[in-house]
Amino acid sequence: MKFSITPYDLRLVAPFTTARATVDRRSGLLVTLADGEHAGFGEVAPMPGWSPIDIDRAGAMLLAAIAGIEAGGDFDDALDDLEHAPEVRAGLAGAAADLAARRRGLSLARSLDPDSSSTVAVNAVVGSGSPAHTAAAGLDAIQRGFSVIKVKVGVVEPEVDIERVAALRRAVGTDIELRLDANGAWDPLTAQRVLGSVAVDEIAFCEEPVPGIDAIAALGAASPIPLAIDESARTVDDVARALGTGVIDVVVIKPQSIGGPDLAMRAVRLTREFGATPIITTMIDSAIGVRHAVHVAAASGVDLAHGLATSSSLADDLATPPMIVDGTISVGSSPGLGVTPH
Numbered sequence: 001m002k003f004s005i006t007p008y009d010l011r012l013v014a015p016f017t018t019a020r021a022t023v024d025r026r027s028g029l030l031v032t033l034a035d036g037e038h039a040g041f042g043e044v045a046p047m048p049g050w051s052p053i054d055i056d057r058a059g060a061m062l063l064a065a066i067a068g069i070e071a072g073g074d075f076d077d078a079l080d081d082l083e084h085a086p087e088v089r090a091g092l093a094g095a096a097a098d099l100a101a102r103r104r105g106l107s108l109a110r111s112l113d114p115d116s117s118s119t120v121a122v123n124a125v126v127g128s129g130s131p132a133h134t135a136a137a138g139l140d141a142i143q144r145g146f147s148v149i150k151v152k153v154g155v156v157e158p159e160v161d162i163e164r165v166a167a168l169r170r171a172v173g174t175d176i177e178l179r180l181d182a183n184g185a186w187d188p189l190t191a192q193r194v195l196g197s198v199a200v201d202e203i204a205f206c207e208e209p210v211p212g213i214d215a216i217a218a219l220g221a222a223s224p225i226p227l228a229i230d231e232s233a234r235t236v237d238d239v240a241r242a243l244g245t246g247v248i249d250v251v252v253i254k255p256q257s258i259g260g261p262d263l264a265m266r267a268v269r270l271t272r273e274f275g276a277t278p279i280i281t282t283m284i285d286s287a288i289g290v291r292h293a294v295h296v297a298a299a300s301g302v303d304l305a306h307g308l309a310t311s312s313s314l315a316d317d318l319a320t321p322p323m324i325v326d327g328t329i330s331v332g333s334s335p336g337l338g339v340t341p342h
């Protein structure tokens, strides 16, 4: 077994603003694990303003973990030691899972769950903007074949968001599923007011209306719209705690930020056991990370749209990103991830 690490730095088509940072590139480390015959790939790509560690710290931890394994340390113990560096764990666990699937001649999805589906539905994302811009962006998404649209809210004034959602619903008609994502921007009163107002627009669910599991749970009982956690679901333990409140309907799971495909699948199973819905998304990963997320989504048993249509945000990429036709990604039956880096 031989590890190698290749740093990469991918430009975004346009700067991307999270709650705490604006990023114009995605920097990461491609992890390759080779056995002489096959190679598996994973990536380590902490997101500035989101992840607990930055890329320099991640690189140092990755090197230390690999040195420990190469010195005879147990691979699973090394993964356990990376509990507080989930992106580093995702890179190592991802490369190992891809390699194991390739050795078995199975797609990663099939190796995660033998009943995995062969296609994955994906949603479009409409960023913030005026009501007219929001409606136009929704129509553009429909023209590109999407039937589920996620709208970013919480960046502009609440009244404008209410108008935006109404304008979008008017423009796209009643057959399109609309979801909201507030990225924890609202206080509880604002969240109640906006969610109460947009309920007439038939919203499937709202991600992180307020910040944190406790605040979302407090809002949940009174919300006219199902609620989802995303930023608050950093670990499988977070997911368990959130589901335990009994008022979370949807859990957004990012294989890169939760620690890799195996932990993502653990969170998926837990979410389904509670009768809630797991939705798989990327963290604007490279095509390697996106493929990992696609295979987890295919293995999740959830045929609703997942948040995997993010590759168009990157001006260049590590490998061929999945093709999206009519809002659907075909998983394919090639071994492992089904792609290799350029």
Ligand SMILES: [Mg+2]
Pocket (backbone or CB within 6 Å): 181, 183, 207, 208, 230, 231, 252
């Ligand atoms: Mg979100």
